[in-house]
Amino acid sequence: MISPLLRVVGLTHNFGGLRALEQVTFSVPEGAVFGLIGPNGAGKTTLFNCVTGVFPPSRGDIWLAEVPLTGLPPHAVAALGISRTSQNLRPWRDMTVLENVLVGCHLLGSCGLLGSALRLPACRREERRLRELALQCLERVHLADHAHDLVGELPLGGQRMVELTRALAANPRLLMLDEPAAGLHTRETQDLGDLIASLREQGLTVFLIEHDMSLVMSVCDRVAVLDHGELIAEGTPREVQADRRVLEAYLGGAAE
Amino acid sequence: MSRGWGLVLFAVAALAFGLLVRGPYYLNIAVFICIHGLVALGLGLLMGGAGQISLGHAGFYGLGAYASAILTTRWGVNPWLAMGLGALATGLVAALVGMPTLRLRGHYLAMGTLGLGAIIQIVFNQADQITEGPSGITAIPYLSIAGLPLSTDHRFFFLVWPLLLGAMLLGGNLLDSRLGRALRALGENEGAAAAAGVDVPRAKLAVFVLSAVFASVAGSLYAHYLTYVSPSPFGFAFSIQLLVMVILGGEKSLWGPLVGAGVLTVLHQVLAGAAHQFPFFDGLETVAYGVILVLFLIFRPQGLAAPLRKPVSTSPPGPFPGAEREPVPQASSPAAEIAALPSDGSEPAAPGVKP
Amino acid sequence: MEWSALVQYVLTGITQGAIYALLAVGFNLVYSATGIINFAQGEFVMLGGMLAVTCYSFLHLPLWLSAILPIGVVMLVGAGIHQLAIRPLRHAHLVTLIMATVGLSVALRGLAKVLWGADSYPLPAFSNVDPVALAGASVDPQSLWVMGVAAVTGTALTLFFRYSLTGRAMTACAARPLAACLAGIRVERMNMWAFALAGGVGAIAGAVLAPIALPSFDVGTSLALKGFCAAILGGIGNNAGALLGGLLVGLLESLGAGYISSGYKDAIAFLVLLIVLVLRPQGLLNVTMRRDES
Numbered sequence: 001m002i003s004p005l006l007r008v009v010g011l012t013h014n015f016g017g018l019r020a021l022e023q024v025t026f027s028v029p030e031g032a033v034f035g036l037i038g039p040n041g042a043g044k045t046t047l048f049n050c051v052t053g054v055f056p057p058s059r060g061d062i063w064l065a066e067v068p069l070t071g072l073p074p075h076a077v078a079a080l081g082i083s084r085t086s087q088n089l090r091p092w093r094d095m096t097v098l099e100n101v102l103v104g105c106h107l108l109g110s111c112g113l114l115g116s117a118l119r120l121p122a123c124r125r126e127e128r129r130l131r132e133l134a135l136q137c138l139e140r141v142h143l144a145d146h147a148h149d150l151v152g153e154l155p156l157g158g159q160r161m162v163e164l165t166r167a168l169a170a171n172p173r174l175l176m177l178d179e180p181a182a183g184l185h186t187r188e189t190q191d192l193g194d195l196i197a198s199l200r201e202q203g204l205t206v207f208l209i210e211h212d213m214s215l216v217m218s219v220c221d222r223v224a225v226l227d228h229g230e231l232i233a234e235g236t237p238r239e240v241q242a243d244r245r246v247l248e249a250y251l252g253g254a255a256e
Numbered sequence: 257m258s259r260g261w262g263l264v265l266f267a268v269a270a271l272a273f274g275l276l277v278r279g280p281y282y283l284n285i286a287v288f289i290c291i292h293g294l295v296a297l298g299l300g301l302l303m304g305g306a307g308q309i310s311l312g313h314a315g316f317y318g319l320g321a322y323a324s325a326i327l328t329t330r331w332g333v334n335p336w337l338a339m340g341l342g343a344l345a346t347g348l349v350a351a352l353v354g355m356p357t358l359r360l361r362g363h364y365l366a367m368g369t370l371g372l373g374a375i376i377q378i379v380f381n382q383a384d385q386i387t388e389g390p391s392g393i394t395a396i397p398y399l400s401i402a403g404l405p406l407s408t409d410h411r412f413f414f415l416v417w418p419l420l421l422g423a424m425l426l427g428g429n430l431l432d433s434r435l436g437r438a439l440r441a442l443g444e445n446e447g448a449a450a451a452a453g454v455d456v457p458r459a460k461l462a463v464f465v466l467s468a469v470f471a472s473v474a475g476s477l478y479a480h481y482l483t484y485v486s487p488s489p490f491g492f493a494f495s496i497q498l499l500v501m502v503i504l505g506g507e508k509s510l511w512g513p514l515v516g517a518g519v520l521t522v523l524h525q526v527l528a529g530a531a532h533q534f535p536f537f538d539g540l541e542t543v544a545y546g547v548i549l550v551l552f553l554i555f556r557p558q559g560l561a562a563p564l565r566k567p568v569s570t571s572p573p574g575p576f577p578g579a580e581r582e583p584v585p586q587a588s589s590p591a592a593e594i595a596a597l598p599s600d601g602s603e604p605a606a607p608g609v610k611p
Numbered sequence: 612m613e614w615s616a617l618v619q620y621v622l623t624g625i626t627q628g629a630i631y632a633l634l635a636v637g638f639n640l641v642y643s644a645t646g647i648i649n650f651a652q653g654e655f656v657m658l659g660g661m662l663a664v665t666c667y668s669f670l671h672l673p674l675w676l677s678a679i680l681p682i683g684v685v686m687l688v689g690a691g692i693h694q695l696a697i698r699p700l701r702h703a704h705l706v707t708l709i710m711a712t713v714g715l716s717v718a719l720r721g722l723a724k725v726l727w728g729a730d731s732y733p734l735p736a737f738s739n740v741d742p743v744a745l746a747g748a749s750v751d752p753q754s755l756w757v758m759g760v761a762a763v764t765g766t767a768l769t770l771f772f773r774y775s776l777t778g779r780a781m782t783a784c785a786a787r788p789l790a791a792c793l794a795g796i797r798v799e800r801m802n803m804w805a806f807a808l809a810g811g812v813g814a815i816a817g818a819v820l821a822p823i824a825l826p827s828f829d830v831g832t833s834l835a836l837k838g839f840c841a842a843i844l845g846g847i848g849n850n851a852g853a854l855l856g857g858l859l860v861g862l863l864e865s866l867g868a869g870y871i872s873s874g875y876k877d878a879i880a881f882l883v884l885l886i887v888l889v890l891r892p893q894g895l896l897n898v899t900m901r902r903d904e905s
Binding site for chain 2: 648696699700703704705706707709710711713714715716717718719720721722723724725726729828832836839840843872874875877878881882884885888889892
């Protein structure tokens with residue numbers, strides 16, 4: 001039995017009177033690619049936001065390995081080893097590709113205001129180390145040639161790649177991707193699938209929300225299905241695909 | 257290293273100006289450009305870096321000036337030490353206001369500094385036991401270096417421009433550092449910066465305190481230059497002038513605030529001169545500030561100092577997956593905003609309250 | 612402690628508080644619709660007062676007309692400001708918009724100085740009757756006018772938002788701009804209305820205040836700052852809060868001036884502002900913080 005890296009227990013979240021998540025319980029095994037699917041409005045992004053501390057859940061607990069995450073602010077969650085991308089949290093368009101990745105390396109450094117402003121030797125060394133690291137990350141995804149371009153000038157596929165690289169630069173234990181394939185075309189989606197598979201090979205745990213079913217079915221080890229804030233199924237892609245309630249949820253969602 | 261060259265150029269120009277120009281009128285303007293430039297530089301780091309506004313920077317400027325004035329005239333503290341103590345105290349005051357307000361999202365810092373600035377000026381006016389009230393403190397000693405008192409415009413100019421240069425160097429280093437990138441990142445998208453592990457309130461607080469310290473040092477310089485302080489220059493009106501300087505020059509560039517300080521200080525001199533001859537110019541000067549500010553916001557939001565065009569990337573466009581695609585437009589039209597709404601049950605991140 | 616003095620302070624406080632409440636309502640109108648903190652709100656009040664004085668003393672119009680005419684004019688000014696400076700910036704960052712209102716406020720103040728110079732001008736009280744005695748204190752009839760007009764304005768706005776088509780459309784825009792847009796409401800036009808109404812409310816405050824505090828070109832800034840403190844205290848965007856905040860700031864100021872120190876009177880509102888920001892940034896009457904930024 002593989003130990004779970006992320007455990008979500010009884011997670012409930014309300015927006016005013018609206019119940020977005022209801023008693024959601026599941027766990028993401030270490031080293032797995034875990035997919036979260038569900039119709040629009042099912043609460044998937046809300047779940048991501050609760051896990052990463054964007055807003056504290058109304059009830060329930062979240063654990064990363066043995067460390068409780070509940071109630072921590074986003075930067076503290078990130079410091080524990082969770083990197084995420086998101087539909088809304090786009091890369092910083094006014095910064096260069098390299099700078100974007102360097103922001104991703106934020107947690108790997110420690111220089112503060114005075115050290116940076118005075119360029120103390122320790123901070124210069126740290127800066128050099130981070131730059132090398134960021135460039136290595138960019139080389140791995142073949143973006144090194146574009147290191148000094150503004151991200152806003154890249155095509156969508158390139159921007160998405162920068163964001164992924166930024167998230168990976170922090171060397172996370174858990175990578176959370178919110179609809180990484182949205183807006184990409186087939187070819188790009190395949191490349192993305194290959195990348196996720198190779199990350200899995202390297203032992204990284206990936207937790208992703210995705211609408212593209214072919215991607216989910218090809219890369220995920222396990223899939224959970226949310227509908228109206230409730231977890232209605234969890235299992236291997238094949239099991240989930242055959243689940244009657246899942247089919248109903250999707251058909252019902254389509255009929256709305 | 258274009259920024260390095262810029263600083264060298266600035267140093268050469270300032271040196272030449274200082275050596276060639278002898279008239280106290282021009283030197284006086286130049287000194288004030290440097291002093292205002294120092295405050296504006298700090299405010300620019302806050303606005304351009306962290307995307308926050310302060311409506312009370314005149315108050316921090318005043319705290320530095322009064323700290324120097326009071327410590328040197330009442331207790332005979334060494335002026336340089338007084339400058340340092342003033343900066344320390346101002347930094348502490350800034351931290352006290354910044355800590356609660358910067359935890360919150362939105363523009364609570366603007367509100368907090370607005371209140372703080374107003375209170376500071378009222379205290380200058382009212383606490384006449386210490387501050388001599390509206391009439392102000394006179395006979396503040398000159399700063400001196402190695403026994404040489406900086407008592408002329410000329411000598412003082414040779415103190416302020418190297419100090420400003422040093423501050424710009426610090427600011428430039430900061431913007432290019434880990435913290436600087438974090439600040440720029442959170443200025444553009446706070447949530448994303450936090451997700452990357454940036455402690456957003458702390459980063460904002462750091463740059464806010466730094467900008468208050470810059471203002472305080474500039475205030476101390478002001479006090480020792482004029483050897484006289486009174487409450488009137490440290491009010492809301494000057495806080496607004498500082499904002500105009502930063503926006504006029506462009507808060508995203510290191511040079512912007514200095515350029516803005518230069519333009520506005522000269523403009524003030526010219527308009528004040530004109531107002532001497534034509535009294536109705538007095539009001540027109542104020543109108544001009546307001547109109548310039550609005551026009552710049554509408555027609556040149558990047559400010560005077562920003563490059564005319566975006567830097568064109570030097571490397572040729574390479575093979576991206578999907579390189580033929582256009583970048584997604586930013587959600588601005590209603591339709592785009594609708595498209596950008598989270599498709600989930602989550603609350604829309606922004607209710608789109610833009611007019 | 613003398614009772615008559617206390618009563619006098621309370622009456623002064625309520626009068627001043629009613630003015631602050633009107634300013635806070637003006638802030639709320641623009642804030643609810645657009646998320647902008649309109650720094651020109653104080654200049655609306657200044658314009659209302661100056662125009663009333665101009666109509667009465669220079670154009671020799673009857674007093675009642677002199678008080679009412681500026682309302683329309685300043686509403687036009689408000690709408691004009693929106694069309695000329697705010698609307699072109701509709702895609703800009705919120706900070707930029709706030710800065711634009713700062714610029715407008717400065718420009719209006721300068722313009723007033725050019726037009727009217729630096730003098731203060733008197734306006735006679737609305738009712739030519741003697742002060743009324745109350746529990747040993749004397750009530751200036753103009754104070755009653757201030758309180759009455761503030762109450763009527765508040766009620767009229769509430770009715771406007773509840774029952775008129777434009778008012779309901781504005782409410783819809785403020786609550787859910789996208790949904791309102793989908794329902795065919797023209798958000799831009801509603802925002803213009805918000806600025807116009809804020810101008811109108813400002814002018815009302817300016818005219819009714821003029822007989823008590825002589826208007827001059829620079830009265831706007833300090834009034835706006837105090838009104839802003841009142842709005843934050845009550846909870847920005849909340850009109851009941853504006854009333855409560857205005858009265859509290861007015862009372863604290865008047866009692867503080869009376870019993871503690873008249874010199875620090877002006878600092879009281881700002882001290883209240885700082886305390887509110889630390890302890891309850893959403894204000895007294897708002898339950899949660901409004902999330903006005905992405």
